[in-house]
Amino acid sequence: MGAADCLKVTLILVNVVVVFLGFGLLGVGVYLQLQTDVLGPYLSVAGVHHTTFSAVLIVDGLLCIAIGGAGILGARLAHRGCLTFYSTLLTIIFLILVTAGGLIYGFRNKVGGTIEEAMVTSLAQYNATFADTDGWNKVQQMLSCCGVRNYTEYGRIGSWKSQGLTFLPASCCKNSTDGMCGSNEVNRIGCYTGVLDELLGKWYTWGGGAIGIGFSLLFCVLIASMYYCQITSYDNL
Secondary structure (H helix, E strand, O other): OOOHHHHHHHHHHHHHHHHHHHHHHHHHHHHHHOOOOOOHHHOOOOOOOHHHHHHHHHHHHHHHHHHHHHHHHHHHHHHHHHHHHHHHHHHHHHHHHHHHHHHHHHHHHHHHHHHHHHHHHOOOOOOOOOHHHHHHHHHHHHHHOOOOHHHHHHHOOHHHHHHOOOOHHHHHEEOOOOOOOOOHHHOOOOOOOHHHHHHHHHHHHHHHHHHHHHHHHHHHHHHHHHHHHHHHHHOOO
């Protein structure tokens, strides 16, 4: 087997992995779209709708499938135009992913303030919108917390001002109830730290994943370029 054949087989195998990666991202995106309780509540109170996040994963998955398919087709047919398009597209995506990964790591210490502001805005909509109310109820139940920093923030919410802090949402109560509870029976810690830990726990994974995938794509570009040079040299003989 010559050098060109080795590069061809390598390129095909690598892009088969890219296609499987695409199906994996697609599957996770669809799963998160259907299973809204996995990340949905945390994203909701942080100002990001879960459908937006899952839609990004679905689009990324479809993109990986399309790119991997183009790479397999270009290698299989030894089509220089297809290989050029494939390499150019992967180079652009590589730059985007590495930049995104770098920004994720670079701004990870500043994201806390942004999340807190989004949580305060979301809490102000409690009882006003279904998404915010449902998100807060689920987060407060899962993390055994109440409010952003503490339960007293409910006293500043429009729909609760008339009630003061006499009654708080059932999701804030230490013991699960069907109704409301008073300040003596409420979880007194806020939800900010718990939500931040949940999201930032995945922050490093997302940043590292973006950079890792980016350099994997760079390897694909290298193999495609070498294969392109091989078939071009054969054509010039």
